[in-house]
Every structure is written in C-alpha cells, then in structure tokens.
Amino acid sequence: MVSNLQTKDLTTTDGLKYTYDTVPAKENKATVLLIHGYPATRHDWKHQIQDLSAAGYGVVAPDCLGYGDSDKPLEVEAYKLKRISKHITEILDKEGLNKVIGLGHDWGAGVLSRLAVWHPDRFEKFVFLSTGYNPPGIPMDVDAINANGLKHYGKMPFGYWYFFNSLDAPSLAASHLESFFSLVFPTENLKWIDNLGALGSARTWLNNNIITPLPKYMTEEDRADWLAEFSKPNATVGSMNYYKALLRGVNVEDEAGLTDEDRTLRVPVLTIGGTQDTIARPEYQRMNTEPFAAAGYTDKAVDAGHWMMYEDREGVKKALLEFIQE
Structure with missing residues (x-):
C-alpha cells in the first residue's frame, strides 16, 4: 500500500469523467504519468506505483476513457486519440504538473505517442512498454x-x-x-x-x-x-x-497533415520489451521507435511476456529507475 495515494475524479472540458490515482513527488523529483493498455485499468500499475513512490517520484495513473471508473462512451467516434490526449493534459493541469515523464504500455503507448505529438512540451522523457512508439499519421496496416x-x-x-x-x-x-x-x-x-x-x-x-x-x-x-x-x-x-x-479511420482527419518532423521525439526515450512476448515482439518495438528518437534512445529487455509489469516487477523497476535517474 502507498499511504499517500489519492483517488480523484476530473470532468473534462467536453464533459467526460476520468478517475485517476495520484501520489505527490518528494524533494522536487519528477512525476511519472502511467497510461495503461488493453485490457487493463490504472490498477495494473500497482507495483510500479509502489516502486516509483518509494524512490520519491510522483505518479499520476488514470483509467483511460472506456475503462475502469472513467466514462465509457459507446460511440466509436468518441475515441479519437487527439481528443483523449487533451483529456490527459487536463488531468496534468489539475495536478499543477507542467512536465512529466510519460510511460505507456500497450494501447497506453499509443495514447502516449499522440501526447508526444500534440503536447510535446509536457514531457521530460518517454517510456514505452511492449509496443513502442506508434508514429501518428502513419496508417497502421x-x-x-x-x-x-x-x-x-x-x-x-x-x-x-x-x-x-x-x-x-x-x-x-x-x-x-x-x-x-x-x-x-x-x-x-x-x-x-x-x-x-x-x-x-x-x-x-x-x-x-x-x-x-x-x-x-x-x-x-x-x-x-x-x-x-x-x-x-x-x-x-x-x-x-x-x-x-x-x-475505421477515426483518427485519420486529425493526423492527416503530420510530417516526420512532427513525429520526431525530442526528449530521451526508453523502450522495454518482453523476450517472451510473441505478439508485440521487441524487435518491432525498436524498429518503430528508434528512427524517431532524436534526443537519445535506450532499449532494454526483460525476461517476461506482454504483462511485464506483473511478471518481472524487478526488471521493470531497474530499467525505469536507471533511465529516470540519468
């Protein structure tokens, strides 16, 4: 248990409710934004919340739209990633956080990839687990x-x-x-x-x-x-x-004008892949991420499958803390 963890709600400017957990940083240390994947919730970060907060780092971990205690619109069009990215920044605004370290797993890496393009000024570093950077505006075939x-x-x-x-x-x-x-x-x-x-x-x-x-x-x-x-x-x-x-192409209009310049990651990037992940293979993660990492790229592997946050807590902790502390 993390004694100073708080669970909060936010209603976005377009009227959707998000629930998120937060732990304040100590001694001016960074805060890490944890974005879960599919099918998961903010609770899948329980080990990482404990490990990061024990090291003095702050944490913000939302239930993404469609999950957990956050709203779950039925309309597919509600899940535009540019819109969801804006929602996440509103959570950061509420917490008074100008810059954070972004960490996304699976579909959370997809959301983080959009945040990296639409709101790059909010991030000190990026960490992608399992699926790597998903460059916006490049059709996924x-x-x-x-x-x-x-x-x-x-x-x-x-x-x-x-x-x-x-x-x-x-x-x-x-x-x-x-x-x-x-x-x-x-x-x-x-x-x-x-x-x-x-x-x-x-x-x-x-x-x-x-x-x-x-x-x-x-x-x-x-x-x-x-x-x-x-x-x-x-x-x-x-x-x-x-x-x-x-x-179904819901994001196409928003991302149509993006260039490789727009997609470039201008802060340090870490990817962590699971050597036993037979669907989101580590080599694909590297291939999708490294060409866009203009400010330094680190790739780590853990002896785990897709759910490395559970399966190799210590390996993920070591890779994260080493990268954050650089």
Missing part, C-alpha cells in the same frame, strides 16, 4: 502486419484485431469473462500468438469458454479485481472501441 508475421515467423500476430472490430466481440467477451481473462493473460506466453493472434482463434476460444489455470505472475486477488472491473457496464464495449476507432 493490420493486413500487412499479419502478412509479415506469416512470412517471417509462420504465424499471424494480429488476427484478433478483426474479431475486436466485429459488432458482437464486446458481448461475447462479456458473456465469457473468465475465459476472456484466460485469453488475454496467458498461462503460457509462447502459445499466446496461437491462442490470440491466429485468425479466428479468439472467437473460437470464447465460444468454447476455455479457462486456463491462473498465470504464475498474477494472484487470485488480481484476477478477481480484473473480473470486477470488466464486469462494469460497457467495459468491454468502451475498451474495444480503441481498436474499432483505429481500424
């Missing part, structure tokens, strides 16, 4: 990514994107929630690409209501907390809307 995976590894990594883009995916996940937990938090990291990445595998998994043993990196309490969060009304709808928004 899921078909090409899957074709590349088949060519180089013999396996399709992003087959589940097509499922998440379907109309019935949120209801199917919600009606088989324990099975969905087993699907997204794999017991065996190296089989994840077969169970989630292969075309049609996610739908088949849920239809068969497959439930696997608890992963060694999570506790029964972790599982119960996750099930409670994703049992909330519209939790599976809102969270999957990020996928739908990207695949």
